[in-house]
């Protein structure tokens with residue numbers, strides 16, 4: 001394997017609906033941005049790019065099969081090789097790692113990973129139906145298939161097991177919405193409080209509208225390169241890219257049916273001991289074993305032994321406020337069961353922003369400085385790539401340039417993690433990015 | 438609160454759209470760049486010929502008032518939602534009848550849902566557990582007040598009831614407080 005760098009990226013502004021364009025120009029918006037930031041012309045890119053990965057989740061949402069090749073030709077990248085990745089909610093994260101594989105293996109020197117989702121072409125409840133088809137259609141879907149309901153059941157068990165409260169969950173929503181206030185790419189930019197979250201409409205008890213991410217139309221693009229790829233880009237543009245180095249990739253999978261998850265022993269991270277979890281049945285439905293597996297393998301590769309101390313920020317898959325709390329634990333930022341207290345202490349908030357609350361340990365490790373899925377939106381195939389782009393900008397120190405404000409720039413960010421998650425924890429991937437210049 | 442109530446008063450939105458035979462067209466083609474998108478309705482309907490395959494005995498069981506799971510002979514792993522092959526040793530499992538009475542492992546109340554189930558909201562989803570059974574079973578719970586949910590529902594004893602007119606769906610069984 002050889003080192004792989006994330007050299008540039010772009011994101012279309014996520015929106016509830018983009019009826020003004022079909023998906024191809026939406027991806028081109030993100031692609032053009034990534035090229036421009038690199039100083040590369042469209043024609044130069046068509047020459048230098050060795051191949052691509054297309055990241056999109058559902059064929060149902062657009063009723064268009066083989067959409068990947070339609071994007072490829074719109075970007076002028078035919079007849080270069082490409083493949084499509086689908087991994088539910090984690091599609092973007094898995095596609096990013098697939099691009100990494102293509103470069104690490106030596107197959108490609110420069111690989112474009114482009115992703116999008118167009119979710120507005122059906123109504124919200126039909127969209128929920130399509131998403132719920134990502135559960136067992138013999139045993140789960142017909143009972144009342146609804147992802148918010150599935151996650152609600154998972155967090156009810158978390159509440160029962162560990163005493164996690166709805167107010168702690170609401171704090172995640174407060175954090176992510178308030179962060180997004182400073183992110184022009186975000187779909188929902190609001191200053192809210194715990195009471196607003198609890199007063200918004202109940203969707204699946206105890207999750208309200210403001211505990212849940214929204215559906216979006218949007219696209220994101222990342223460009224990955226080897227050392228040789230960096231040299232080629234420098235030669236073509238006359239300037240050295242400021243990349244992030246991908247130092248760890250990890251993944252995990254769990255049983256599709258929540259009912260099938262085991263009740264066994266915790267998979268330990270290096271800084272944990274078996275005594276930490278006496279009597280805890282794991283993962284049950286309260287935790288994501290695939291998230292722990294993905295973290296463990298990514299940390300191992302990057303040489304991380306205590307993530308809370310060794311990471312500067314995390315962009316993680318907060319489709320639900322509850323799953324952000326559960327993910328703090330999977331990623332080892334705190335012990336299993338302590339996720340609620342972790343957010344209550346203020347640890348995942350930005351250190352510099354005023355959220356209208358006093359926290360004893362505000363800003364220990366900013367989680368979702370961008371506003372995450374809850375505020376930015378979740379156009380599935382684009383989401384994991386959006387995280388990679390925002391992480392690159394953090395590591396470049398270029399948030400101010402791209403967001404028009406430095407409020408969300410994590411100071412001296414040298415190492416960050418991105419985390420992408422699908423279907424009640426069925427697919428989870430974690431990638432570690434480090435400042436690479 | 439009053440303001441919120443006010444906001445909710447609105448005519449229902451539907452997706453039928455309308456029949457349109459033509460649109461205005463500019464004299465100068467340059468003006469086309471400013472044109473609003475044309476949005477049309479594309480209906481799509483499919484009837485799948487879905488086979489339950491190896492899981493079919495489970496649905497036959499429901500039609501006959503029996504809730505079936507499976508058990509692995511060699512490792513004794515017992516599945517509350519049937520799997521023909523054991524996840525741990527790969528052996529073919531045997532069918533077993535599960536107790537009618539179990540307990541709520543976790544639950545939620547869906548106030549919204551997928552389009553197919555929207556008309557049934559609010560409904561209660563539960564995962565059922567049984568002592569000695571290693572995995573759970575997803576079902577509906579009826580006979581509780583869906584407007585008064587409580588964490589105390591976790592652990593509640595529940596009993597399986599079966600639909601008389603079987604539809605050969607997992608909803609042929611549902612649970613009520615025991």
Ligand SMILES: [Zn+2]
Nearest residue numbers: 509512523526
């Ligand atoms: Zn077995």
